[in-house]
Amino acid sequence: MADDVMERDVSVLEKERVAPVETLRRSDEALRLPAVAPPTALPLEPPLVPQVGEQTRAVGLRAQRPDSRNHGLGLTRYIDDIALPGMLFAKIKRAGVASARIVRIDTSKAEAMPGVKAVLVGSEIPVNSFGPSLQDQPLLAAPIVRHAGDGVAAVAAVTEQIAEAAIDAIEVEYEPLPGVYDAIEALKPDSHKVHGGDTNVYASKIIKRGDVEKGFAQAYRIYEGRYYTPGIEHAPMEPFTSIADWDANGRLTVYASIGRITLARCDMSRTLGIPISRIRVIGTVVGGNFGGKNEIRHEPVLALLAKKAGRPVKGRFTRVEEFVASTIRHAFTMDYKTGVTKDGRLIARQVRMVLDGGAYCSFSETTLGKACILSTGPYEIPNSLAEGYVVYTNKTTAGSMRGFGAPQVCFAYESQMDEIARDLGIDPIEIRVRNMFREGSISSTGQVLHSVKVKESLENAVKKFGWEARS
Amino acid sequence: MKRRGRGIASMWYPVGFTVAANPSGAVVKVNEDGTAVVLTGTVETGQGALGVLSQIAAEALGIAPNDIHIVSGDTDTCPMDTGAIASRTTYITGNAIAAAAAEARDTLFEVASQMLGVKTSQLEAKDHKIQVKGFPARSAPIADVALRAHLVNGTPPIGSASWNPPTVPLDPETGQGKPFGTYVYATQIAEIDVDDETGEVEVLRVTASHDCGTAINPMLVEGQIEGGVFMGLGFALQEEILFDKQGRQLNPNLTNYIMPTTLDMPVVESDIVDSYDETGPFGAKAVGEPSLVPTAAAITNAIYDAVGVRITALPATAERVLAAIKAKRAMEQKQIPA
Incomplete structure (x- = not known):
């Protein structure tokens, strides 16, 4: 099955011959027929941005968003609505194997195809690495493939279909390498080292407060549990899409649906080897981010294809690429050990977590740091020790995703809190109130907290829900 | 069952990055008619950030959110911003915009203090007016003040600011420090x-x-x-x-x-x-x-x-x-x- 999904769909034109409704609909999509909103008289009356009141305060108003009418009428221009004159379409060939060395790439057949204007492989990229903390990720793998979604070659052609056919015509010969596909496995000394060296651990974190051993010694009871959360996908409605366009002075404009244009510009300057002042990044309205669109992905590849072809180039991920070639949420394995007093006070907590980082670092360091700091939960615990490790595996790269590790540790600490409350026969609301941060509480990193409202949130939720204590 | x-x-x-600097810059320009333009390097990712940011700018300038136009998401025209990540836009970009708006407002106060014959410290911006605190009847419409700033005083009300949450690095051995602003x-x-x-x-x-x-x-x-x-x-x-x-x-x-x-x-x-x-x-x-x-x-x-x-x-x-x-x-x- 995996082989099937890694391969692209049957050619659209072939399918059209049989042409049931479903394939026709899909061929429309592939032929890039523009979705045109029904005609609207502009400007709209009353004015496009409705009056929300002449009086300030402005803060606290349930004001309509400035973009709400455009969204509602289908008039918002997303990046896929942008087409530049003479624009080409890019496709990236994905490895489909998770761990291998590229022995040979033959692009000659693709280059000979009518309509193909440029072909690019990793060795042609000036600086073929990027990443927000460690620059360990190639734009196109050369020569080592570290996960199945790695790109190995790219093509720009006059239509998306020709580009798709051209990447199929590129022949790549791989020498299989051993791989490691499990985070706990990857910790073992004899495991395959994804980036060489003597360990797959590429970031670790310790957050230590008080003395956990002393805390456990004083505990009335100790609870231990292992919790696991899987890798998940951001699944934004709009997949990664960008357009690269050079002007005659060699200045590059990149349109991208990306949430961090300042960083994107730096990364492009670094990978392309041109000054920042020669790059303009225009962030288009993003059709769903959730953390997945916080770094560049294929933009320098598009820029180089555009340079070769002398025409603007658009690249648009398919849904499959959005899964296999973007980042995902880190899978977490968490061991929680918590010591409590007889009246349900948490006095010691030890947490050890292993994050599956996938093939490259991306935002792993940040995710690990936040997860370790937050692993105590919103509770005052005098003795705590959190240790975290993030490891390379030959799987899809894990990166930033809404919550940066917080949803994972919250699942663990709140599951265990529920277990403790039930075991000690204390109401789950009561046990939380006894332990919660208050104004001026000290966090796991020794920070004095202000504007602490966790108890208020609990009280409000209990009241709104209608939670009644059971006897 | x-x-x-x-x-x-x-x-x-x-809110914001773990220790690492994650600044936002902002520019606020008050137009000749008292409306305003905000430049920010953040990007609308569907959450309504630009609406929130226009409400913050409006509050600081004493005008309505629909008087604000936000220019965003262009590295050529907008100041640097760490972007729509880490739930930071309202808090950090918002602080930068509030500070930039306050700077532009100070220019309006300079002009209005001459018009109203009071010290700038006695003025406030509210309900599309620059008015004397406690005496709202003694006021000038913000449009008049802005026009005067541009065409008479020659001091276009433009403010720029940046903000980054103060943090203290974590000790590598113990992880103790102040990683976040709030x-x-x-x-x-x-x-x-x-x-x-x-x-x-x-x-x-x-x-x-x-x-x-x-x-x-x-x-x-x-x-x-x-x-x-x-x-x-x-x-x-x-x-x-x-x-x-x-x-x-x-x-x-x-x-x-x-x-x-x-x-x-x-x-x-x-x-x-x-x-x-x-x-x-x-x-x-x-x-x-x-x-x-x-x-x-x-x-x-x-x-x-x-x-x-x-x-x-x-x-x-x-x-x-x-x-x-x-x-x-x-x-x-x-x-x-x-």
């Missing part, structure tokens, strides 16, 4: 039904109470909470990327990667905690990411409440819940003395 359960989970979440807090309660013959979980309602500091726009806060509960629901019950033994994804498409649809959405009762953070713009903090954080634990705790099984590996699919129920029954039968 369907069994009802309820579960609760609380959380804390920081934190937000929340509690969610889920009510669910579990079918103990199929293991299927139906989430009926989620009560979500969130602290976000001042809610600059309560409607958008509620939107974020509902979206977060939706993501948390998928994390709790459905979503998982499956890999084969060679590290390739088995379900990289929306047919086999199951995520919630609107039909799976429970009733969401959202609540905004009364809160004010003095470090945020007009007391605001954040709500973007946190809204999803406690949902999964609230749901799995409710599963325990309903059928007495503890789900320790997500997602709590019907198969997993049913297997846990069966294992529990087998265990209970074993314990009955023969």
Whole structure:
């Protein structure tokens, strides 16, 4: 099955011959027929941005968003609505194997195809690495493939279909390498080292407060549990899409649906080897981010294809690429050990977590740091020790995703809190109130907290829900 | 048989990057007619950030949000910004815009102080006027003040500022330090039904109470909470990327990667905690990411409440819940003395 999904769909034109409704609909999509909103008289009356009141305060108003009418009428221009004159379409060939060395790439057949204007492989990229903390990720793998979604070659052609056919015509010969596909496995000394060296651990974190051993010694009871959360996908409605366009002075404009244009510009300057002042990044309205669109992905590849072809180039991920070639949420394995007093006070907590980082670092360091700091939960615990490790595996790269590790540790600490409350026969609301941060509480990193409202949130939720204590 | 359960989970979440600098810059220009243009390097990613930022600028200038036009997402025209990440836009970009707007407003105050014959310190910007504090009748329309600033005084009201939350690096040995400017807090309660013959979980309602500091726009806060509960629901019950033994994804498409649809959405009762953070713009903090954080634990705790099984590996699919129920029954039968 995996082989099937890694391969692209049957050619659209072939399918059209049989042409049931479903394939026709899909061929429309592939032929890039523009979705045109029904005609609207502009400007709209009353004015496009409705009056929300002449009086300030402005803060606290349930004001309509400035973009709400455009969204509602289908008039918002997303990046896929942008087409530049003479624009080409890019496709990236994905490895489909998770761990291998590229022995040979033959692009000659693709280059000979009518309509193909440029072909690019990793060795042609000036600086073929990027990443927000460690620059360990190639734009196109050369020569080592570290996960199945790695790109190995790219093509720009006059239509998306020709580009798709051209990447199929590129022949790549791989020498299989051993791989490691499990985070706990990857910790073992004899495991395959994804980036060489003597360990797959590429970031670790310790957050230590008080003395956990002393805390456990004083505990009335100790609870231990292992919790696991899987890798998940951001699944934004709009997949990664960008357009690269050079002007005659060699200045590059990149349109991208990306949430961090300042960083994107730096990364492009670094990978392309041109000054920042020669790059303009225009962030288009993003059709769903959730953390997945916080770094560049294929933009320098598009820029180089555009340079070769002398025409603007658009690249648009398919849904499959959005899964296999973007980042995902880190899978977490968490061991929680918590010591409590007889009246349900948490006095010691030890947490050890292993994050599956996938093939490259991306935002792993940040995710690990936040997860370790937050692993105590919103509770005052005098003795705590959190240790975290993030490891390379030959799987899809894990990166930033809404919550940066917080949803994972919250699942663990709140599951265990529920277990403790039930075991000690204390109401789950009561046990939380006894332990919660208050104004001026000290966090796991020794920070004095202000504007602490966790108890208020609990009280409000209990009241709104209608939670009644059971006897 | 369907069994009802309820579960609760609380959380804390920081705003902005962990120690690392994550500044935002902003420029605010007051036009000749008293409307204003804001330049920011952040990008609207669908959450309504530009609406929130225009409300912050409007509040600082004493005008309405629809008087503000925001230019964003262009590295040629906009100041540097760390972007739409880490739930930082309202708090950090908002602080930068509030400071830039205050600078532009100071220029208006200089002009108005001559017009009204009072010291600048006695002025405030409110209801489209520059007025004397405590004597709102003694005022000048902001449009007149702005025009005068441009055409008579020759001091166009332009403000620029940047902001970065103050942090203290973490000690590498112990991790002690001040990694974030501030934190937000929340509690969610889920009510669910579990079918103990199929293991299927139906989430009926989620009560979500969130602290976000001042809610600059309560409607958008509620939107974020509902979206977060939706993501948390998928994390709790459905979503998982499956890999084969060679590290390739088995379900990289929306047919086999199951995520919630609107039909799976429970009733969401959202609540905004009364809160004010003095470090945020007009007391605001954040709500973007946190809204999803406690949902999964609230749901799995409710599963325990309903059928007495503890789900320790997500997602709590019907198969997993049913297997846990069966294992529990087998265990209970074993314990009955023969």
